[in-house]
Amino acid sequence: MDVLLSVLSISCYEGLIFGLLTIGVYLTFRVLSFPDLSVDATFPLGGAIAAVLIVRGVNPLVATIAAFFAGSCAGTVTGLLNTKLRITALLSGILMMVGVYSVNLRIMSGANVPLLREVNSFDLVGRLLGLKGMALSITFAAIVALVFFILLHRFLRTEIGLALRASGDNEQMIRGLGSDTDKNVLLGCAISNGLVALAGALVAQNQGFCDVGMGIGMIVMALAAVIIGEALFHPRRISSVLLACFAGTFAYRLFITIALRLGMPAGDLKMITSLLVIVALGVPYMKKRLRHEWVPPAARM
Amino acid sequence: MGTPGGKNVREGFLIMNATKKDAVLQLMDVKKIFAQGTVDEVTALNGVSLTVYDQDFISIIGSNGAGKSTLLNIVAGVFPPERGGRVIINGDDVTNLEEFKHATYAGRVWQQPGVGTAGNLTLEENLSLALLRGKRRGIRAAINKQRRQLFYEALTPLGLCLEDRLTALAGTLSGGQRQALSLVMATISKPAILLLDEHTATLDPKTGQTVLSLTEMIVERERMTTIMVTHNMEMALKYGNRLVMMHQGKIVVDMDEEEKRSLAVNDLVTAFEQASGEQFKDDSILLSHR
Known part of the structure; x- marks a missing residue:
């Protein structure tokens, strides 16, 4: 019973924190149709900014907000590579992913920054609410998730938010209606990577260190979560889309936590995640082949 | 509009001058060359000058490669003309304006139903995007009660029951319904000029006819200045008060209402041959004559 409770609570926490990352990836991949791979680097970027600022004595909550903006800046650069230099979205993301890796090393002056002896955001909030440990x-995580759920739920239904969604759906149309799609892409990438960096900052503080390699495979994890969320809920309204991101992440983390408890070596985690995404994407196609349905050739760009 | 009745010849003459319609769109010596300086160089427009007056409904006809679509693209600002050409809409020089800044000047319905509407957004979201054509988009809710009522009233006259499906995704509509929605979106915030780019070409004849009737209704009601590109000679003769024929990047025929009223498709072919000095050989246009 205790084991079950601990597995569920860990997955719950991770579902909420990594859910922010999933929503970030959802914004670029699904809403903007902009496959942004820079996530693998902006996640540790957020951790690095927060860690270094906290070590220097900055208020951890301020440091966490700074991490959000650092992520937004990186996202804006990815967007600029695409819109101003016309580099494809995929390559823009990869270029940023590789480039920001070095930036992260510079920020941290090394491969990792320990935070165990520092007061972090969780401690601050814990003192305020009188909570500790997993409950805290x-x-x-729930408070942060709720704030961003409300903000995004509102934003995506505003005039600007709607134009942003249309940019990913029908760029030609929305440009014809007088919205600058370049600006929409920049805004979307900024919000997306801001969320990703925020998740990185919170994860680093909770685990007590920031490591330059902590972003590896994050994009695949987020994609897996998006796919699981969509498969479980078939969301249509904005609210259900956002909830599906959290729920998908929760389901994914639950699956991983159980697998680890059952003795799966932690090193196999990335492989399992990749296999999960491959199966989720490949099975629908194989099914169609079995039914002799026509399927267009794979997209390559 | 509200001109006082003339009392004598002299005054009548003055009024005639005053009521002469204003120019909405002026194209001056517009040229467009694609892939300039390469072996693929194509002159799509070769010096087109055209003045479109208020509430004109111009049908543009011409064979493939005549430059019809390029002309619309230039009016819509998709790309600018070559140096020396000018595009003036409502007195503003819009020659080098970016496409998204053209929105208040030109509304457009494309050939493919998928291009004019966003399939993953609902009807009311699509209409809300169109309502804010060329306006500043803010952080107000995109849809509210008042706007929903407006959309309901805009869709009702179509007679397609779309007003009851405001929250359905546009992608679930049929091609004809999407073109009708596209038409409403192109006109709901009254751009200076409406561009119809073979907007019934991909529809079956019956649906195409419905969309054309709706087009005529909306154009008349909103008093839109309209340019319609078509492949169909009969359609070009039937609709509009002016007929323009293009050939190899030039305007070869420009007829007003009176000239075209007495015309049949065969006369149009003759007119084309006289103007271009060539045999008419585009079967697709002749065959589309039913």
Whole structure:
């Protein structure tokens, strides 16, 4: 019973924190149709900014907000590569992913920054609410998740938010209606990577260190979560789309936590995640082949 | 509009001058060359000058490669003309304006139903995007009660029951319904000029006819200045008060209402041959004559 509770609470916390990352990836991949791979680097970027600022004595909550903006800046650069230099979205993301890796090393002056002896955001909020341990982790994660859920739920239904969604759906149309699609892409990438960096900052503080390699495979994890969320809920309204991101992440983390408990070596985690995404994307096609349905050739760009 | 009745010849003459319609669109010596300086160089427009007056409904006809679509693209600002050409809409020089800044000047319905509407957004979201054509988009809710009522009223006259499906995704509509929605979106915030780019070409004849009737209704009601590109000679003769024929990047025929009223498709072919000095050989246009 205790084991079950601990597995569920860990997955719950991770579902909420990594859910922010999933929503970030959802914004670029699905809403903007902009496959942004820079996530693998902007996630540790957020951790690095927050860690270094906290070590220097900055208020951890301020440091966390700074991490959000650092991520937004990186996202804006990815968007600029695409819109102003006409580099494809995929390559823009990869270029940023590789480039920002070095930036992260510079920021941290090394491969990692320990935070165990510092007061972090969780401690601050814990003192305020009188909570500790897992209860605190879940409560704080839930508060952050709720704030961004409300903000995004509102934003995506505003005039600007709608234009942003249209940019990913029918760029030609929305340009003809007088919206600058370049600006929309920049805005979308900024919000997306801001969320990703925020998740990185919170994860680093909760685990007590920031490591330059902590972003590896994050994009695949987020994609897996998006796919699981969509498969489970078939969301249509904005609210259900956002909830599906959290729920998909929760389901994914639950699956991983159980697998680890059952003795799967932690090193196999990335492989399992990749296999999960491959199966989720490949099975629908194989099914269609079995039914002799016509399927267009794979997209390559 | 509200001109006082003339009392004598002299005054009548003055009024005639005053009521002469204003120019909405002026194209001056517009040229467009694609892939300039390469072996693929194509002159799509070769010095086109055209003045479109208020509430004109111009049908543009011509064979493939005549430059019809390039002309619309230039009016819509998709790309600018070559140096020396000018595009003036409502007195503003829009020659080098970016496409998204053209929105208040030109509304457009494309050939493919998928291009004019966003399939993954609902009807009311599509209409809301169109309502804010060329306006500043803010952080107000994109849809509210008042706007929903407006959309309901805009869709009702179509007679397609779309007003009851405001929250359905545009992608679930049929091709004809999407073109009708596209038409409403192109006109709901009254751009200076409406561009119809073979907007019934991909529809079956019956649906095409419905969309054409709706087009005529909306154009008349909103008093839109309209340019319609078509492949169909009969359609070009039937609709509009002016007929323009293009050939090899030039305007070869420009007829007003009276000239075209007495015309049949065969006369149009003759007119084309006289103007271009060539045999008419585009079967697709002749065959589309039913």
